[in-house]
């Protein structure tokens with residue numbers, strides 16, 4: 001008997017990232033290895049295993065031509081590719097220190113997802129004309145400051161919990177609430193922004209978003225289950241969340257996002273004919289937005305998503321601590 005592809009891993013049926021992360025309830029037990037092989041490897045990735053997009057989802061010539069639009073995408077995908085790579089390396093410790101088999105198997109699949117994201121983000125730069133033999137050096141150079149100032153401190157925070165302190169659940173909370181919780185809205189914004197301008201990149205982003213729904217919901221359910229069974233863990237968790245918030249306030253991530261948003265702004269107006277009346281979200285034309293407004297939108301989405309998911313975990317008192325706007 002052939003089992004169907006679960007709707008949330010089906011390319012055409014899966015919800016958007018924010019919608020899925022706010023409304024779905026998935027556990028590590030549900031999202032086991034068989035689920036991943038069937039739903040992701042044979043579902044989400046059908047016809048998209050090599051590059052993250054189909055042959056029909058093209059990289060248009062304007063993405064291969066020098067200018068601010070191409071520079072914005074190179075910066076965005078270069079930095080995100082390194083973020084996924086560093087995430088993959090960190091997740092190896094989650095696999096090593098997972099407290100149960102369901103959790104170990106789930107993090108093995110998440111590790112594979114993030115390694116794939118890094119690969120498809122990186123390889124799109126080759127599709128945009130960066131010579132393959134210069135890819136590594138190009139990415140290393142453009143992401144060096146971002147890695148040092150943003151990625152290293154947050155991943156160090158996660159690794160300290162899982163590796164040094166032996167607190168697997170705390171480390172899951174850091175990855176789910178602090179790291180991916182804040183990166184997810186930026187990812188949603190990216191998918192919507194590039195939709196008409198760079199169909200290959202938009203498909204790559206859509207595939208990553210489908211995976212991200214699973215990472216956010218399963219991570220939350222692992223934390224929730226633990227908290228339900230061990231109510232005394234709450235104090236430790238609140239301490240982690242408070243320290244995570246403090247860390248975010250010290251990290252200059254906005255500087256890096258704004259640099260690419262300003263480039264995108266310039267490039268978007270040069271290619272206004274491609275975008276037309278396309279709406280970033282209902283009632284808001286992309287062409288009418290500014291870099292600052294798009295950043296503010298992502299922050300509002302972060303808050304909304306965090307509030308829903310923290311309430312699901314029974315952590316209502318953390319909502320105010322994490323609020324960005």
Ligand SMILES: [Fe+2]
Nearest residue numbers: 084114117208
């Ligand atoms: Fe990812």
Ligand SMILES: [Fe+2]
Nearest residue numbers: 114180212215
């Ligand atoms: Fe993820």
